[in-house]
Amino acid sequence: MPLGISEKAKNITPSATFAMDAKAKAMQAAGESVIGFAAGEPDFDTPVTIRDAMKDALDRGMTRYSAVAGTLELRGAIVEKLKRDNGLTYDVSQIIVSNGAKHSLYNTFFTLLDDGDEVIIPTPCWVSYPEMVKMTGGVPVFVPACEKDNFIPAPTAIAAAITPKTKAFVLTSPNNPNGCIWPESTLKAIAELAVKHGFYVISDEIYESLINSAHKHVSIASLGDEIKARTIVINGVSKTYAMTGFRIGYAAGPKDVIQAMIDAQSQATSAPNTPAQHAAAVALSMPQDCVESMRLEFEKRRDVIVKGINAIAGLSCRKPEGAFYVMMNVSALMGKRCAGVPLDDCAAFADALLTQGKVATVPGNAFMAEGFCRLSYATSMENILEGLRRIEAFVKALA
Ligand SMILES: Cc1ncc(COP(=O)(O)O)c(C=O)c1O
Structure with missing residues (x-):
């Protein structure tokens, strides 16, 4: 060879x-x-409270492996955050913490995709989605949207891209690279398609808090039990708290999907950095001014x-x-x-x-x-x- x-x-x-x-x-x-x-x-x-929490974690001996899915402290803080900000109720067993939202996304694609499964990605899109889909055996299917439509494709264009091989749809709102926020009516239309055709929605909400005053973030998972059961919410602390170097992201979703992600993570990377998990828990729980x-x-x-x-x-x-x-x-x-x-x-x-x-x-x-x-x-x-x-x-x- x-x-x-x-x-x-x-x-x-x-x-x-x-x-x-x-x-x-x-x-x-x-x-x-x-x-x-x-x-x-x-x-x-990075706000001083968070930096202090990181130092404090080291002084308090948080220097060992944590549970593969993340510390109970952080997963508990994520459960509270999802309830407080997004109106979403999850059990800690439905949360996995990873090395940044990028890693959470990779775990998600790895867990959901068999070779040849299709993932619908509206474009313009963030650089990493198509590559991650290909790396995990999937096939990206692009649905282009143009500037005059605020870079958001019509639900009819999304529906036209669905095939029997469609396994997931990637939603990024607020969006990188174009900064658009998907209106609730379009989220509802996607939710209906996902429920009708039986595919997952991977909802990347990493920019959720960086939203302009006239707008409000809505997580597609909050639109009903049926769509929540098909959604993997991706989020993290990098952008909201200026914590890009801490490398903490997370996913929330159906228990079987999250458990499969935990199993994959147990063999690939184990849990992310333990003191950074403490700092992230403090970030999510502290006053948000x-x-x-x-x-x-x-x-x-x-x-x-x-x-x-x-x-x-x-x-x-x-x-x-x-x-x-x-x-x-x-x-x-x-x-x-x-x-x-x-x-x-x-x-x-x-x-x-x-x-x-x-x-x-x-x-x-x-x-x-x-x-x-x-x-x-x-x-x-x-x-x-x-x-x-x-x-x-x-x-x-x-x-
Ligand atoms: C849309 C989107 N998702 C996820 C990420 C990954 O964030 P991180 O891995 O730092 O948590 C980024 C970072 O640029 C991003 O733009």
Whole structure:
């Protein structure tokens, strides 16, 4: 047998968001001034209560393996959070804690999919869903939605993608990359389809608390017992509490699915970091005013970046309703040239914007959204203003 990596591994497309962020950071390390709009993580410090809880966990000897599904303390805090914020009642046996929501999602796909099972993914979509589906033997089935429809496909388009092999539907609201929030009427339509055709809904609610004032988050699982029995709710502490490095995410769902995820996790990784689980339990249970102040700051930044992009001739964007991303429409500039290089697609545009304009974004093709670049406004107001100034100068200089 020749040496070499598997076909499965060869098939994986590495995360474009991490790649673009790494490229920008390498340029910064080399002394260049680069404004980074690529990274998908809050720039705020982790609140002090949470940092203290982490230190306290170490001092109190929480330094050993925990139960594979997570500590009872954290699973209990998650049960309370789901009741308090989402009106969802779960038993602790229906919760599993993993190494970030990304790991929770991977466990979910691994547990639900047999080879050839189909997973419906509306696009634009977060970079990791199609790759994870492929890594676990499934087949992604894409349902595109366009900007004029707020990036939300019509229920009829979703229904048309259902086949006897459909095993799950991925719902991301608030959404990465486009910041849209799915209306309750569409959630109801999806719930009806899931119940009628017998598939699961994987509801990624990681941006739930980063929602603009005029909107409210509704978990699809709260729409009735039948849909709750078919939904795996995914959430975590990374985005809400600026805890990306703690690597704590969780899934809540039907007991048999969660138990299968626990069994898989028991062999693959065991439980996540024990002191970080304590810090996450404190985060979920403490007064939530720090979440509100981060949310309000994101809202201010959103208003500035949206106004700024729409004021630049040739660029436009719709106003995101949640998360901290905006999809900048660059399609009107396709065919222009930058330093003699034709900008024929959004990847070429993002590349030139980084190397010539010194602004890092993620090209929309990474999210199956040609003609767009995604900007994360999880960065300071000062960076946003300077980034907008550079983007404007870059666009004006295109031939
Ligand atoms: C839509 C979505 N889901 C899940 C995650 C994973 O979050 P984490 O693994 O940090 O909990 C991210 C992170 O970028 C995301 O954007």
